[in-house]
Amino acid sequence: MRASALLLLLAGCQATEADQAAWIAPFDGQTGFDPAQDLVVSLRDVHLPDDYDFPALIEVMDLLDGGRVPGTVTRTADELRFTPDAPWESDRRCAWTIYDPYDLPHGPEVHLPVAGTAVFEVSSNIHALDATLGEVEGQVCMLLSRPVEGSVSLTVWDEDAEFAIDTSDEPAEWQDFAIPETDGGAGVRCFDNPSGLAAGDAIRVRIEGSGDVLGQGPWRLELSDMPLVHLLAARRRSELTPTEWGTP
Amino acid sequence: MILASLMGLAVAGQVTSGHQIAPIDAGTGVGIEQQVVMGTDGGTTVTTAVVRWARDDLHIAVGIPYGAYRTPAGRDASLGNLQVGGYYGVSEMVTVGLEVHANAGEGAWSWANSADELWPGAGARGVFHYRLETEASTLLFRSALGLASARAIDPFPATRLQFEATGAVDKALSDRAGLISEMSFRVWDTSPLDLAGLARFDVTDGVRARTGLVLPLGTWAGLSPADRPAGVREATWVFDVSAYF
Numbered sequence: 005m006r007a008s009a010l011l012l013l014l015a016g017c018q019a020t021e022a023d024q025a026a027w028i029a030p031f032d033g034q035t036g037f038d039p040a041q042d043l044v045v046s047l048r049d050v051h052l053p054d055d056y057d058f059p060a061l062i063e064v065m066d067l068l069d070g071g072r073v074p075g076t077v078t079r080t081a082d083e084l085r086f087t088p089d090a091p092w093e094s095d096r097r098c099a100w101t102i103y104d105p106y107d108l109p110h111g112p113e114v115h116l117p118v119a120g121t122a123v124f125e126v127s128s129n130i131h132a133l134d135a136t137l138g139e140v141e142g143q144v145c146m147l148l149s150r151p152v153e154g155s156v157s158l159t160v161w162d163e164d165a166e167f168a169i170d171t172s173d174e175p176a177e178w179q180d181f182a183i184p185e186t187d188g189g190a191g192v193r194c195f196d197n198p199s200g201l202a203a204g205d206a207i208r209v210r211i212e213g214s215g216d217v218l219g220q221g222p223w224r225l226e227l228s229d230m231p232l233v234h235l236l237a238a239r240r241r242s243e244l245t246p247t248e249w250g251t252p
Numbered sequence: 253m254i255l256a257s258l259m260g261l262a263v264a265g266q267v268t269s270g271h272q273i274a275p276i277d278a279g280t281g282v283g284i285e286q287q288v289v290m291g292t293d294g295g296t297t298v299t300t301a302v303v304r305w306a307r308d309d310l311h312i313a314v315g316i317p318y319g320a321y322r323t324p325a326g327r328d329a330s331l332g333n334l335q336v337g338g339y340y341g342v343s344e345m346v347t348v349g350l351e352v353h354a355n356a357g358e359g360a361w362s363w364a365n366s367a368d369e370l371w372p373g374a375g376a377r378g379v380f381h382y383r384l385e386t387e388a389s390t391l392l393f394r395s396a397l398g399l400a401s402a403r404a405i406d407p408f409p410a411t412r413l414q415f416e417a418t419g420a421v422d423k424a425l426s427d428r429a430g431l432i433s434e435m436s437f438r439v440w441d442t443s444p445l446d447l448a449g450l451a452r453f454d455v456t457d458g459v460r461a462r463t464g465l466v467l468p469l470g471t472w473a474g475l476s477p478a479d480r481p482a483g484v485r486e487a488t489w490v491f492d493v494s495a496y497f
Binding site for chain 2: 054055057058059105106107108109110112
């Protein structure tokens with residue numbers, strides 16, 4: 005057991021696994037990103053050497069004009085943070101890359117489990133990111149790129165037919181993991197399995213609209229049998245399983 | 253790892269007035285040691301200043317290493333771990349002691365041939381030195397057992413038990429010159445098995461210079477805890493000068 009964990013126990017603190025997990029915010033595919041927020045990488049189980057000189061570990065590209073977004077990367081023992089020099093522009097789609105630092109002989113061996121490229125949008129768009137049969141029995145549940153209010157109208161195609169569907173509210177069992185607290189989080193909508201779809205089947209989904217969203221899509225989604233929190237955890241680059249996440 | 257034994261032998265088994273390596277009956281003095289890790293896996297250098305104080309059978313040595321090393325963003329340098337050793341001569345042949353180290357700077361994120369020098373951490377070990385003089389040479393043996401902690405960033409664990417066994421032969425070539433060969437084994441260590449060959453020369457009474465190579469056989473064999481494959485990619489050049497009053 006690490007000394008820090010022992011100290012936490014001795015102090016009577018109840019640190020959840022989520023407190024100690026590595027994750028990224030915004031998650032991969034997120035929209036509705038608050039333009040006042042930084043990009044945050046939690047490294048709570050990685051431990052970067054405080055004063056070891058790494059090259060820039062985060063780079064951001066504006067996918068609208070292809071330019072690099074200027075900003076500052078700050079590093080603490082358990083966090084990386086990218087702060088743009090100017091607030092994020094609206095209606096922008098950006099890609100941010102977290103680099104895994106390469107090791108040198110006779111030096112620290114550090115690997116970031118969150119390394120890779122993710123995209124986010126400073127926009128009101130809603131994207132259907134993932135779909136699963138593993139959240140609510142008999143229903144297809146979709147992970148959306150941001151929370152939405154009220155019903156969402158969909159058109160769904162499977163191999164044989166096209167369905168117009170009005171989804172209900174989020175399932176009661178669904179609990180978003182909006183980390184950090186300032187993060188907008190994801191949305192979820194479910195609908196009855198229209199034609200006995202099974203895991204591995206592909207559907208196409210178009211969002212016809214909700215209260216504040218115009219039609220978007222379609223997206224091709226392969227149906228998973230994983231709980232939604234697994235899918236969201238993967239987009240947050242977290243290695244935790246739902247039971248390990250606990251209460252954020 | 254061999255630096256610790258070199259330092260231990262050079263510090264505890266030090267020289268006062270000539271060609272003999274004496275484990276305890278040395279005088280007060282100062283020294284400077286330089287290590288340069290050469291080769292494609294090299295780039296780390298360690299400069300250690302040592303102050304020694306001796307009285308009767310008691311001997312105390314204090315060393316502070318300063319490391320310069322490569323990082324992905326360029327070179328960096330920092331003080332390493334303060335090294336303090338206290339030794340007591342039980343007899344002419346046997347010396348026992350306690351060596352401790354503790355971080356003295358921000359931390360130098362590298363190592364040469366010892367886990368205890370640079371990487372931020374602290375620890376203590378009990379040491380045993382045995383020295384036997386023959387007509388042809390002087391034989392030295394050192395063993396140590398201790399516990400150390402470090403910043404738990406790979407390849408270093410948070411805590412490590414350390415055991416060390418070192419054997420050395422000092423062959424006098426003349427009144428002022430000699431050759432030293434040393435083999436050391438240590439676990440846990442960044443360089444678990446080392447072979448060293450040194451030449452020593454007494455510039456004048458009380459001033460000794462040594463230089464030679466440390467060959468990290470364990471690292472070459474892929475036995476280092478660092479994530480490096482087997483292969484001959486490094487060797488360490490060492491040079492030290494000690495003066496005794």
